[in-house]
Amino acid sequence: MTRALLALIRRDFRLAVRAGGGVGLPLVFFLSVVAVTPFAIGPDMKLLARVGTAILWIGALLSTLIGLDRLFGADAEDGSLDLLFAAPAPLPLVVLAKAAAHWTVTGLPLAAAAPLLGLMLNLPPEALGAVALTLLLGTPALTLLGMIGAALTVGLRRGGLLLPVLVLPMAVPVLIFGVSATNALVAGEGGSAPLMLLLAASLGSLVLAPVAAAAALKGAQS
Amino acid sequence: MIALANPARFNALSGSLLPWLAGLTAILFAVGLYQAFFVSPADYQQGETVRIMFVHVPAAWLAMFGWSLMSIASLGVLVWRHPLADVAAQAAAPIGAAFTLIALVTGSLWGRPMWGTWWEWDARLTSVLILLLMYLGVIALRAALDEPSRAARLVAILTLAGFVNIPIIKFSVDWWNTLHQPASVFRVDGPTIHPDILVPLLVNALAFTCLFVTLHLVGMRTELTRRRVRGLQLRAAEER
Amino acid sequence: MQLTADDLTVERGGRRVLEGVGVKLGPGEAMVVTGPNGAGKSTLLRALAGLLPLAQGRISVEGGDGERTAAEHMHFLGHLDGVKGALTARENIAFWADFLGGDSTATETALEAVGLGHAADLPAGTLSAGQKRRLSLARLAVARRDIWLLDEPATALDTDGLDRLASLVEIHRAAGGLVVAATHADLGWAMTKRMVLGRAV
Numbered sequence: 001m002t003r004a005l006l007a008l009i010r011r012d013f014r015l016a017v018r019a020g021g022g023v024g025l026p027l028v029f030f031l032s033v034v035a036v037t038p039f040a041i042g043p044d045m046k047l048l049a050r051v052g053t054a055i056l057w058i059g060a061l062l063s064t065l066i067g068l069d070r071l072f073g074a075d076a077e078d079g080s081l082d083l084l085f086a087a088p089a090p091l092p093l094v095v096l097a098k099a100a101a102h103w104t105v106t107g108l109p110l111a112a113a114a115p116l117l118g119l120m121l122n123l124p125p126e127a128l129g130a131v132a133l134t135l136l137l138g139t140p141a142l143t144l145l146g147m148i149g150a151a152l153t154v155g156l157r158r159g160g161l162l163l164p165v166l167v168l169p170m171a172v173p174v175l176i177f178g179v180s181a182t183n184a185l186v187a188g189e190g191g192s193a194p195l196m197l198l199l200a201a202s203l204g205s206l207v208l209a210p211v212a213a214a215a216a217l218k219g220a221q222s
Numbered sequence: 223m224i225a226l227a228n229p230a231r232f233n234a235l236s237g238s239l240l241p242w243l244a245g246l247t248a249i250l251f252a253v254g255l256y257q258a259f260f261v262s263p264a265d266y267q268q269g270e271t272v273r274i275m276f277v278h279v280p281a282a283w284l285a286m287f288g289w290s291l292m293s294i295a296s297l298g299v300l301v302w303r304h305p306l307a308d309v310a311a312q313a314a315a316p317i318g319a320a321f322t323l324i325a326l327v328t329g330s331l332w333g334r335p336m337w338g339t340w341w342e343w344d345a346r347l348t349s350v351l352i353l354l355l356m357y358l359g360v361i362a363l364r365a366a367l368d369e370p371s372r373a374a375r376l377v378a379i380l381t382l383a384g385f386v387n388i389p390i391i392k393f394s395v396d397w398w399n400t401l402h403q404p405a406s407v408f409r410v411d412g413p414t415i416h417p418d419i420l421v422p423l424l425v426n427a428l429a430f431t432c433l434f435v436t437l438h439l440v441g442m443r444t445e446l447t448r449r450r451v452r453g454l455q456l457r458a459a460e461e462r
Numbered sequence: 463m464q465l466t467a468d469d470l471t472v473e474r475g476g477r478r479v480l481e482g483v484g485v486k487l488g489p490g491e492a493m494v495v496t497g498p499n500g501a502g503k504s505t506l507l508r509a510l511a512g513l514l515p516l517a518q519g520r521i522s523v524e525g526g527d528g529e530r531t532a533a534e535h536m537h538f539l540g541h542l543d544g545v546k547g548a549l550t551a552r553e554n555i556a557f558w559a560d561f562l563g564g565d566s567t568a569t570e571t572a573l574e575a576v577g578l579g580h581a582a583d584l585p586a587g588t589l590s591a592g593q594k595r596r597l598s599l600a601r602l603a604v605a606r607r608d609i610w611l612l613d614e615p616a617t618a619l620d621t622d623g624l625d626r627l628a629s630l631v632e633i634h635r636a637a638g639g640l641v642v643a644a645t646h647a648d649l650g651w652a653m654t655k656r657m658v659l660g661r662a663v
Contacts, residue, residue, distance in 0.1 A: 007560030011549070018548040079542025082513055086533050086607075088563045148383055152376050156366050165362055166380065169355040170387050173394035180398070201390075212383050215300075219375030221513050370475055371515070456477055 001089040005097040008087075012101035015074075022070070026063040026106045027113055033059035034117045045122040052121035053131050053182045059117070060110045060135050061175055064142040065167060069160040071102050071150040072217065081154070081217070092210035095217065099147045099210070107139030130185035134198060138178040141202040144209035145170050151216035174201050229446050232306055236439045243436045250429035257422035274332045276423060280430035281325035282346075285353055287434065288318020292360070293385040296378035306442070308374035309449070311381065312364065313441030317434060319357035325350050345399045349392050356384050370449070463489050463535075463608050464524040465510075465640050471518035472502070472509050478517070480505045483659070485642065489525075492631065492641035492651060497659035503644035504541070506659065507611045510642060511538040526608060537562070537607035539615060543598040547587025551578055554586050555600050564605030572603040576626055591618040596626070603630055610634060612643040624650070 016023045037055050038048060048055075075081040087094050114135050115128035123131070149167040153159035180194035258276040292314045298307025329347050330340050341347070363380055367373035467485040471478060480502040487493055495503050508514045510521060512533040523532045545554055552569055559566040573579050576596040581589060586597060595618045602610060615627055628651055631641055643649065 004561045004563060007557055011546070011553075011557045011561075014553070015546060015548055020548060077542075078546065079540050079544040080546070082508075082511070082538055082540050082542075083544055083558070083562065085513060086511070086536060086538065087561055088530065088534050148380075152363060152380055153366070158366060162362055162366055165355075166359045169352045169359065169391070170383070172352055173387075173390050176394045176398045197394075208386065212379060216376055216379045219379055220372060221508075221515070371473065452475075453477075456475060460477075 030063040091214040111135035144205040151213040247432040254426035278328035285322035299378040469519035493655040501659040562605035
């Protein structure tokens with residue numbers, strides 16, 4: 001069972017980093033969102049510093065959704081999806097393995113790049129570390145919730161458009177806890193309540209999202 | 223529930239029930255609206271605008287009632303495989319969304335004199351807004367799926383995922399903004415609203431609930447007919 | 463190993479696309495399913511693979527590893543090849559060997575068996591349609607499962623490819639494996655059961 005899951009993670013990772021895998025796209029999108037925001041609210045460095053963590057979280061949330069339709073879409077197009085059901089492992093674990101590979105090439109780089117983009121938004125040093133940490137803890141929840149949407153819309157013509165519509169409302173708590181936790185960390189409150197809630201959201205979705213996504217994939221077969 | 227398993231029997235039963243339900247709804251509305259406008263006093267702080275509450279509160283209650291109904295129907299689809307469950311879920315979605323919209327609009331109208339703005343990022347209003355987005359998501363997902371049994375299963379999964387997530391969203395939004403006044407109708411130590419307001423409120427809530435059920439039954443009957451027509455069309459296409 | 467399916471019924475859009483079909487196969491047996499377009503051949507195979515919800519009927523696998531589910535005894539080859547163009551032929555096959563629980567050391571022999579030994583290190587995206595089909599046949603050989611469900615296995619194959627498919631099936635059956643194949647083409651396999659699906663009336 002472990003062998004099958006590891007093989008799947010390895011393959012998805014390999015596919016992502018090969019040419020045409022689009023590993024850098026969410027990151028470029030993240031950069032673009034952060035770069036255009038000052039054009040809307042003005043180059044006021046004080047204001048940017050105040051709303052910077054929020055911009056980074058919004059940018060990360062939207063970037064996570066980019067490419068999520070490929071999570072199962074690519075496998076559905078070439079027929080691999082049918083074979084994922086035949087693994088010697090429970091389907092929720094199979095989809096969890098896919099989510100893990102996906103997060104490694106999307107969520108993790110976003111968290112790593114956030115401090116750099118934070119510099120452009122005039123964030124104070126303590127906020128740079130805080131936003132990286134909260135994104136590191138929060139992006140798994142975003143990927144996992146997004147996976148439910150990806151499973152629900154697999155094989156749909158406008159699935160890529162429908163997916164954010166389904167996922168964004170569900171992601172509201174993660175956004176709230178994420179930004180609050182960042183602000184609490186900046187204010188010097190270490191293991192604050194919002195940080196714990198953010199962690200709880202990630203852990204909760206780690207348990208529930210694979211079950212829901214597996215049920216959706218199963219239900220999408222017809 | 224077993225007796226209702228047969229769509230034909232459901233049609234017969236709901237058909238004989240509908241006139242009574244519609245009549246009851248009309249009577250309850252007549253009583254409720256009369257009380258709301260003429261019996262219930264104006265609020266000493268909010269004046270006449272308090273009367274919008276008689277629409278706003280029932281609508282907000284039905285917004286949540288609608289999703290709960292859909293969730294039970296979704297269990298019916300996934301667990302009990304009841305043939306009418308998906309019809310019930312499908313018919314409830316637009317009605318629930320409509321009441322959610324009514325709750326939002328009346329909340330906004332009420333907010334204008336109360337807060338001085340059309341929209342306030344108040345915890346309850348925000349939660350209801352997100353609930354509306356989730357209703358629209360369910361409706362959009364169903365619209366995107368053309369194979370009925372697949373649509374039934376997927377919409378049911380999304381509905382149940384929402385059912386699990388809605389309390390968490392509610393909690394997070396409350397936590398994010400605790401400016402709104404605390405709950406006042408259902409409290410353990412009894413209602414704090416004056417009976418002159420509470421009684422009309424409950425009558426109106428009952429009237430709106432009856433309206434919901436009436437519309438839901440009509441919606442289910444319409445949907446059943448639509449599915450029968452589709453089945454007949456498919457069969458006609460097959461004949462050579 | 464015994465594959466038994468009774469009264470298989472599948473509904474789509476409120477319409478029965480498959481109704482009351484039964485399948486019974488023992489060790490080493492093969493069945494070829496034919497019938498006009500829309501007769502439900504693919505539906506039958508997908509249903510056997512556990513990929514479709516059944517309106518009625520049951521599928522059972524007896525004499526296999528009790529630890530494994532029915533789906534884990536089956537190897538489904540659909541219309542689509544399940545080949546990733548960005549991976550090399552060898553990587554594709556090695557992945558399925560690992561993922562489906564096969565023998566990853568048999569990769570080379572499997573590729574040779576389908577005549578792709580020379581292309582093992584080419585990206586699968588550069589292969590022709592027939593070669594991709596061969597690659598998916600190599601998957602059957604490398605990830606050993608007792609029951610093969612082949613949906614139009616001959617698609618895009620030339621005569622050499624058909625011969626290689628036939629010998630893969632031969633070896634599989636000799637080892638006690640079961641095969642159900644849906645096809646339009648004449649596969650030229652020895653001693654097969656036949657099933658003709660008609661349009662549901």
